[in-house]
Amino acid sequence: MRPTTKDLAREAGVSRATVDRVLNGRPGVQEKTVRAVQDAIARLGFERNLSAANLAKRRVYRFDFLLPREGGEFLAELETQIRDHGQQMRADSVEIRARRVLERDPHQVVATLAALSPDEVDGVAIMASESPQVRDATLRLNERGIHVVQFISGQHGVRPFDFVGIDNHAAGATAARLLGGFCNRLQGHVLVITESMNSLDSAERRLGFDHVLNTRFAELAALPTLETHGDPARARTIVAAAFRNFPDIVGVYVMSSEAAAPLDAILRHDRHAQLTIIAHERTESTLDLLERDRLDALIVQNPGHVVRSAVRLLKSRCDGRQPLASQDDIRIEILLKENIGGARVRQTLSDRQRPAP
Amino acid sequence: MRPTTKDLAREAGVSRATVDRVLNGRPGVQEKTVRAVQDAIARLGFERNLSAANLAKRRVYRFDFLLPREGGEFLAELETQIRDHGQQMRADSVEIRARRVLERDPHQVVATLAALSPDEVDGVAIMASESPQVRDATLRLNERGIHVVQFISGQHGVRPFDFVGIDNHAAGATAARLLGGFCNRLQGHVLVITESMNSLDSAERRLGFDHVLNTRFAELAALPTLETHGDPARARTIVAAAFRNFPDIVGVYVMSSEAAAPLDAILRHDRHAQLTIIAHERTESTLDLLERDRLDALIVQNPGHVVRSAVRLLKSRCDGRQPLASQDDIRIEILLKENIGGARVRQTLSDRQRPAP
């Protein structure tokens, strides 16, 4: 049987009221009394029963995922996962919303963040490209008592905020390793394309990519990054131009999370069959291309895992406990035609049952 | 504010006692009353507050991980993860133990399983190779009211039990795809080695491996599987013999989770520098070899993720809710030198703080 606050009080030789004061950091307790209680905690291995505490406090964890307003398949998949997990966590008094509120403009993002109140939300996961303004607004959020994790966009391992997502430098490096390996010592150019280089993510991926390509695959030369700015027509134009100027392109790396438009532009080109192509994220269209051998590999972050990690992290912060670093480290996953698995069929929420009788 | 059983009672026009009878499947309630309550549940979107329920029931979830008695680095890593997560979950009334109790002999396993009592444990994660006897014992466990997941060992997607782990067929296929890709159209033989082919895991991996190698890489021919039976000396002998008999070996696939001994035997061979080598799992020794370019790729299941998945699954079963299938699908991760990341440093439990004031 686990010790309760009652046991703690007896062990420490104080009353339950004092135990309560110590446990919840209320003022007006003598130093030596505090220590007596803490010793008792250590001796008994006391651990506060979170269920009971949350019940008593009528505590509900409210977390918002703040997502870009514009987005494609990958973002849609994220939203689905957020909703699914939210449904799953409701019984545990965790309420999760996915909100498509972030504009491209950093100032708008700042405004949105500034409007958040601790009365409405306990923590937010923000998916916005890094900028000094946003960074500032985030800090102010924290001061107001709202916990924050950087979600997918942002930099790995940079304090002071928790980050959930893959290490983009490593992701780019992995892409280069795969591309180089699959190119079979061919000589030629590599096309690199993304939606926009404004986001830190793409910049990081590019750095990692170049590093490995230069050190390990001297026979391949990467071209400057092409940017589609989310415009399919523009994508077609710049890709066509690239193929015209560089007839010896042997590989393509699509860096952005949303890969549909760039891939479409590339596959229109008549030499696509001889190309080694690597892209990011698992979506309807990328999976389809992978299965049809149009695409050689996908570098993926598991949407379900990132969502759950973000929530776990926010909850840990709210409870004032230090999360385990190793636990929420998102690994870069590589998807080949051979390891897609049967996971395309997704059970929908409506398939689930109510609590059994 | 979320509806409570009180609200439910009012909405359904019955008393709280009746609501309780329906919610907990107690007998002695008229059909139409049951329906009235269920309608009210649907109308209000009522969801039982698990915290309160568990508190009232003084419920503690007790889960055991039953692991093989013999094992190496990978198993040790699993144990660490189990302990860490156990620590993490204690506040939520989940108690997790890692027990190294399973012998190689299926009959011993059966005996161990038969000794489990629902009074001591609510669910178990079993890491044992499949056999009819074990399967039987598992069924009987279930009949006694103990929930079961097959853990890591076992078959993906085979009912009636939940399985947590990678799809081994796909893992083998992935290995072949990488090996073939990295071999640069070289012609020759591929060495395949494992601890034992008795386990279904290795058998499945081998099938997947052969399938892709045969269909996609006709220039490579895989040799029959070598078995070390966990004996380093034997590993050295059989590997030496293989290299003697087949001077044209260009690649190696180490299938077993514990790869240290086979890899050591292979790297003793003086041609190891020209070999493409693929192994499984992220351990001290495999990581080290990967970093030193002795190894080309690792196919990995994330120990933290599998452990958490298993626990989440067991808890869902205990609460009588259907787990989301997609959620606990463990993806095959591929580790290259380029995407190891800085994650080798692991925060230990002692670094963590007590609940903040």
Added chain:
DNA sequence: AAAAATCTGAGGCACGTGCCTCAAATACCT
């Protein structure tokens, strides 16, 4: 119609913690 069986309601205690009040005890200051 009477008796028996079945169903329903009212109420209360328990779980472990948070939070409150009020009085008593102790420490500190002048």
Added chain:
DNA sequence: AGGTATTTGAGGCACGTGCCTCAGATTTTT
């Protein structure tokens, strides 16, 4: 010493659900 400020204790209610009892209502059987 007396007074004030600080620290501690005792007790109780609340949170939402599980589980119990017992009486009253309704239905079924005899």
